[in-house]
Each structure stands twice: as structure tokens, then as C-alpha cells.
Amino acid sequence: MTAAAATAAPAPFVATRNACKLCTPLGACLALAGIEGARTILHGSQGCATYIRRYMISHFKEPVDIASSNFSESATIFGGRDNLRAGLANVTRQYQPGVIGIATTCLAETIGEDVRMYLHELRSEQAPDGVPLPPIVHVATPSYCGTHAEGFAATLRALVEQLAESGPRGEHVNVFAGMFSPADLRYLKEILADFQLPATLLPDYSDTLDGPTWDEYQLIPRGGTPLEAVRRTAQARASIEFSGVRNIEASASHWLCEHHGIPPFRPPLPIGVSATDSLFGTLEVLSGRDTPERHTAERGRLIDSLVDGHKYLFDRRAVVFGEEDLVTGIVGLLCELGVRPVLCATGGESGRLRAAIESVAPQQAAAIQVHQATDFAELEELAGDLRPDLLIGNSKGYWLARRLKVPLVRIGFPIHDRVGGARLLHVGYRGAQQLADRIINTLLEAVQEASDEGYAYL
Ligand code: SF4
Structure with a gap:
């Protein structure tokens, strides 16, 4: 980086171009x-x-x-x-x-x-x-x-x-x-x-x-x-x-x-294993009952699948964008999977996103860029330099994914370039299982697509 580049003032704000939020x-x-x-x-x-x-x-x-x-x-x-x-x-x-x-x-x-x-x-x-x-x-x-x-x-x-x-x-x-x-x-x-x-x-x-x-x-x-x-x-x-x-x-x-x-x-948004454990702990206190066996078994299968999938996920780099609570929940899940969230972006301006990310990912937070009041034009400039392996967010990130040639895992709202947005699971052990499977399969598909020889046995 040149000295001039290092000291250059940020470009003056002109206009929001495709805000990373909805009305x-x-x-x-x-x-x-x-x-x-x-x-x-x-x-x-x-x-x-x-x-x-x-x-x-x-x-x-x-x-x-x-x-x-x-x-x-x-x-x-x-x-x-x-x-x-x-x-x-x-x-x-x-x-x-x-x-x-x-x-x-x-x-x-x-x-x-x-x-x-x-x-x-x-x-x-x-x-x-x-x-x-x-x-x-x-x-x-x-x-x-x-x-x-x-x-x-x-x-x-x-x-x-x-x-x-x-x-x-x-x-x-x-x-x-x-x-x-x-x-x-x-x-x-x-x-x-x-x-x-x-x-x-x-x-x-x-x-x-x-x-x-x-x-x-x-x-x-x-x-x-x-x-x-x-x-x-x-x-x-x-x-x-x-x-x-x-x-x-x-x-x-x-x-x-x-x-x-x-x-x-006030348990955290139940996305990922640890946050879902907090919800089940709250329900145990309020109901006076232990977690029913079928949910314990579901958790066990989830952990087993995360062990299986770790070799595909470890140290992969992800950009997460969208609504602040969902971004926070997904960061927690990614850290459990071994994926590195390198950039978190939102159009919200609560001023609390950084602290929320630190609470779900205390060891990784310092290395995560967090941007609020973002639009997709700024997100593209930021994400391009970070060489992400995948993007995670709503359908508004489609053009970003296309230009960066990075796969997009669609979550949250809106999803208007795929069917089934209403049927996507995000929460609980079952939601974490489905998200983890989708993330792993998206990465595997990207590797297959980019391979000259192709490979099929994983
Ligand atoms: S941001 Fe929403 S409420 Fe405001 S003018 Fe646009 S559509 Fe209407």
C-alpha cells in the first residue's frame, strides 16, 4: 500500500445504493x-x-x-x-x-x-x-x-x-x-x-x-x-x-x-448449538421438565454431522449480511462450524451489532469486520478484497454473488429468486442441521464446479 493510499480520506458519502435493509x-x-x-x-x-x-x-x-x-x-x-x-x-x-x-x-x-x-x-x-x-x-x-x-x-x-x-x-x-x-x-x-x-x-x-x-x-x-x-x-x-x-x-x-x-x-436468538441450548435451558426452567428425548437425540445427530462436515468447513471465509439479529445468530453458528466470518454487514444502525457479535463469538470477533448502515455497493467493495468462499444472506445479495463469483447461501427474508423461503428452517437444532448441510453442500458444489477434472467421491 502506498503512503498516499494509507492516508487517503474515505470517499464522501453520495447516496445509499441498494440498502442492506428493508423498509x-x-x-x-x-x-x-x-x-x-x-x-x-x-x-x-x-x-x-x-x-x-x-x-x-x-x-x-x-x-x-x-x-x-x-x-x-x-x-x-x-x-x-x-x-x-x-x-x-x-x-x-x-x-x-x-x-x-x-x-x-x-x-x-x-x-x-x-x-x-x-x-x-x-x-x-x-x-x-x-x-x-x-x-x-x-x-x-x-x-x-x-x-x-x-x-x-x-x-x-x-x-x-x-x-x-x-x-x-x-x-x-x-x-x-x-x-x-x-x-x-x-x-x-x-x-x-x-x-x-x-x-x-x-x-x-x-x-x-x-x-x-x-x-x-x-x-x-x-x-x-x-x-x-x-x-x-x-x-x-x-x-x-x-x-x-x-x-x-x-x-x-x-x-x-x-x-x-x-x-x-431473554435467551439469545436460537441459531446454532449453543444458542439453542440456552433456549432449551430456559424451557426446562419454565416447564419444570427435562428436554424431551427426541430433541436430545436431534442435538446428538447435529453434533455428529458437524464433526463429519468439519473437514469441508474449517477455515473457510464467509461474508454475512442482512438483518442484525439474524447476522448475529449466523455468526454464532459459523464459529461452531469452524468457518471464519470475515465481514458482517447490515443496513441497520442500532450501534449494537459489534457488541452482539462479540457476545456470540468472543474469540473470533476481533478479526471480523463489522459494518452497519451499509448498502450493497459498499458491501461489494469490502467483500471483494476479503476473498470470501461464500456469502450468507438474503436474495438481495444475488448480484453481489454473481459479480464476485462466490456462492450465496440464501437465508432469512426476502428470498424471491428461489422457492421455499417460507419453509427454510433457521432456529433450533433442526434449523442448525439444515443450515450446516446447505453451507457444506454449497461449498462442495463450488469446488466441483471450479475443478477441471471434476471429482465425485467425497
Ligand atoms: S421506505 Fe418504505 S415507507 Fe418509506 S417511502 Fe419507501 S416504501 Fe414507503
């Missing part, structure tokens, strides 16, 4: 899709609803309806009170939802829409425009200061803040899921059932976004966390909310602890 109300739409009978209205511009629908449909391959209060020029100048009122009446008439979630878009937030006041006025009317409204939950989701993961977490908090009701303490526990796949949610429910632990999983879009074929069109897909169960989150015995990068003080479990005395348990 905040998208996270709200995803969380609300996991509430039984819910319908979402985006308060703001119509294009935001179109973009979010397109992303969710291409990933889940299911119909997704998202209403919009559809700002015009006049609503942008004079406010969207009338649009919201008309939107609420239309959605109630058309869908007869059990609950309506309202998430704001950048435009509504920028002009300072006071949705809380609008709702206060509407509720005092009982039946605006002659239509009795269902319960309504409002969440502020300005995308210019957040990510889809933050919108998701803010919606869980809004749901309990605005719907939970005091009452006699029950036997159930609240389980606040992360941005998991429908397959992850189904597996988590299976684990909770095996511990015989009555639980409210919030949200639960395992059926609404990954359902069977229908005999006739359903305006609102069946499934989701029942509204009554959301109300009873304030009567639970405990809450489990996975820790990671999210701001605990802004979390649903923190609010329930502060306002209703529900003790929170």
Missing part, C-alpha cells in the same frame, strides 16, 4: 400478518403498500392484501385524516377484520400525522360513517430511521401496549418470536408442545403466510395469534423474548415487565 412498515405488515383476523392499513402513499406486497408475495408465494390510505397531493399538504377515516370504514366493510393495524409510511411521518389523535376522535364517534370499527392498533414506522426488523419489534410492542389487559395470572408464557420463517414458527410451537408449556406465540404467521390450498378465496387467511391471547399476554407467567441487537427497553417483554410485572427471559 420499516414491511416489518409491521409481517408482524400483523401473524394476528388472527388482522388487516393492515398503511397510512401514507399507495406505492409503499405495493412495494411491501410485492416483497411479501414473492417470498411467501401467498396472496397478501395490504390496504393504503392513499395520500394524494391534498392529503400531503392538509393531512390524511379523511383518507384514514375512509380507509378504516372501507376495510371494515370489505374484510370485517377482527383487528386493524395501522402503520405509518415515511410520508405520513414526515408531515407529522397525529394518528393517535385521529383514532381518539374516531373512537369517540362509536361508528364513523355508520361502520362500527374493530379494535385498532397503531404503530409509528418511519423508514428513514429504522429497518424492517425494528418495525417488526415495534409492532409487537404496540400490540401488547394497546391490547393487553390485566387479569388473574395464568399458567401460560408469552413467546415473542423474531423475524422467523413460517417453518421456524411451526417448529417452535412443536418444541413448546413437547415441553407441555402453554404458550402464546406472538406473532404466528405459520398458517397465514404458508397455508394449504383453498377451496374458496379467503379474504383474511385462517390462522394467527388469537386476539384474546394477545389480550392475555398481560396475565402470563413469564415472557420469552430473544435478545440480540434489538433495544430491550423498547421491547414488548420489557413493557409487560414494567407495567404488569411479567418476568422476562
Whole structure:
């Protein structure tokens, strides 16, 4: 490196080019899709609803309806009170939802829409425009200061803040899921059932976004966390909310602890062996039962397969990108596999990613480059110099992988250039097994493709 290069100032920021994150109300739409009978209205511009629908449909391959209060020029100048009122009446008439979630878009937030006041006025009317409204939950989701993961977490908090009701303490526990796949949610429910632990999983879009074929069109897909169960989150015995990068003080479990005395348990996101052990340890404490044998056996098979696969994985170099909690979980898994995460990148700006990575990979963290507020243009510049063997992240990394000629293991959301995004497992021993197999096979395939002679016996 020349002296001039060593002292060169970083290039001035020009613009974000393909941000390594998604829009905040998208996270709200995803969380609300996991509430039984819910319908979402985006308060703001119509294009935001179109973009979010397109992303969710291409990933889940299911119909997704998202209403919009559809700002015009006049609503942008004079406010969207009338649009919201008309939107609420239309959605109630058309869908007869059990609950309506309202998430704001950048435009509504920028002009300072006071949705809380609008709702206060509407509720005092009982039946605006002659239509009795269902319960309504409002969440502020300005995308210019957040990510889809933050919108998701803010919606869980809004749901309990605005719907939970005091009452006699029950036997159930609240389980606040992360941005998991429908397959992850189904597996988590299976684990909770095996511990015989009555639980409210919030949200639960395992059926609404990954359902069977229908005999006739359903305006609102069946499934989701029942509204009554959301109300009873304030009567639970405990809450489990996975820790990671999210701001605990802004979390649903923190609010329930502060306002209703529900003790929170915060194991790490259960990706990889060690993090999953923490979840099972928490479930043992809460249920008073040992881990059921079939899960112990599953763990044993996983460890055996990691020993088998170690020779293919040791010292391989990986770039991990995407939503901060998922990146952290994957780094933990990679270190267990013997893979070196050389670069972790996210579009989030929590400021907590470095610390989270240090907590899951204390020995490797110093050698890992961690970049937040990243876009894919910057990621390409950074990753190219690091000579990675593979990339791990969502489909937005496809062009990066193509240009670097490095294979991409697709995880998380969105996956819109493959089928099966909804069926990918990430969590638990089973999820770690599937991820490890996919990572090993991807590397083996890359070696075979690059070999002049080819080899087939491994
Ligand atoms: S304007 Fe804001 S809310 Fe709308 S799609 Fe863009 S980032 Fe999302």
C-alpha cells in the first residue's frame, strides 16, 4: 500500500445504493400478518403498500392484501385524516377484520400525522360513517430511521401496549418470536408442545403466510395469534423474548415487565448449538421438565454431522449480511462450524451489532469486520478484497454473488429468486442441521464446479 493510499480520506458519502435493509412498515405488515383476523392499513402513499406486497408475495408465494390510505397531493399538504377515516370504514366493510393495524409510511411521518389523535376522535364517534370499527392498533414506522426488523419489534410492542389487559395470572408464557420463517414458527410451537408449556406465540404467521390450498378465496387467511391471547399476554407467567441487537427497553417483554410485572427471559436468538441450548435451558426452567428425548437425540445427530462436515468447513471465509439479529445468530453458528466470518454487514444502525457479535463469538470477533448502515455497493467493495468462499444472506445479495463469483447461501427474508423461503428452517437444532448441510453442500458444489477434472467421491 502506498503512503498516499494509507492516508487517503474515505470517499464522501453520495447516496445509499441498494440498502442492506428493508423498509420499516414491511416489518409491521409481517408482524400483523401473524394476528388472527388482522388487516393492515398503511397510512401514507399507495406505492409503499405495493412495494411491501410485492416483497411479501414473492417470498411467501401467498396472496397478501395490504390496504393504503392513499395520500394524494391534498392529503400531503392538509393531512390524511379523511383518507384514514375512509380507509378504516372501507376495510371494515370489505374484510370485517377482527383487528386493524395501522402503520405509518415515511410520508405520513414526515408531515407529522397525529394518528393517535385521529383514532381518539374516531373512537369517540362509536361508528364513523355508520361502520362500527374493530379494535385498532397503531404503530409509528418511519423508514428513514429504522429497518424492517425494528418495525417488526415495534409492532409487537404496540400490540401488547394497546391490547393487553390485566387479569388473574395464568399458567401460560408469552413467546415473542423474531423475524422467523413460517417453518421456524411451526417448529417452535412443536418444541413448546413437547415441553407441555402453554404458550402464546406472538406473532404466528405459520398458517397465514404458508397455508394449504383453498377451496374458496379467503379474504383474511385462517390462522394467527388469537386476539384474546394477545389480550392475555398481560396475565402470563413469564415472557420469552430473544435478545440480540434489538433495544430491550423498547421491547414488548420489557413493557409487560414494567407495567404488569411479567418476568422476562431473554435467551439469545436460537441459531446454532449453543444458542439453542440456552433456549432449551430456559424451557426446562419454565416447564419444570427435562428436554424431551427426541430433541436430545436431534442435538446428538447435529453434533455428529458437524464433526463429519468439519473437514469441508474449517477455515473457510464467509461474508454475512442482512438483518442484525439474524447476522448475529449466523455468526454464532459459523464459529461452531469452524468457518471464519470475515465481514458482517447490515443496513441497520442500532450501534449494537459489534457488541452482539462479540457476545456470540468472543474469540473470533476481533478479526471480523463489522459494518452497519451499509448498502450493497459498499458491501461489494469490502467483500471483494476479503476473498470470501461464500456469502450468507438474503436474495438481495444475488448480484453481489454473481459479480464476485462466490456462492450465496440464501437465508432469512426476502428470498424471491428461489422457492421455499417460507419453509427454510433457521432456529433450533433442526434449523442448525439444515443450515450446516446447505453451507457444506454449497461449498462442495463450488469446488466441483471450479475443478477441471471434476471429482465425485467425497
Ligand atoms: S417511502 Fe418509506 S415507507 Fe414507503 S416504501 Fe419507501 S421506505 Fe418504505
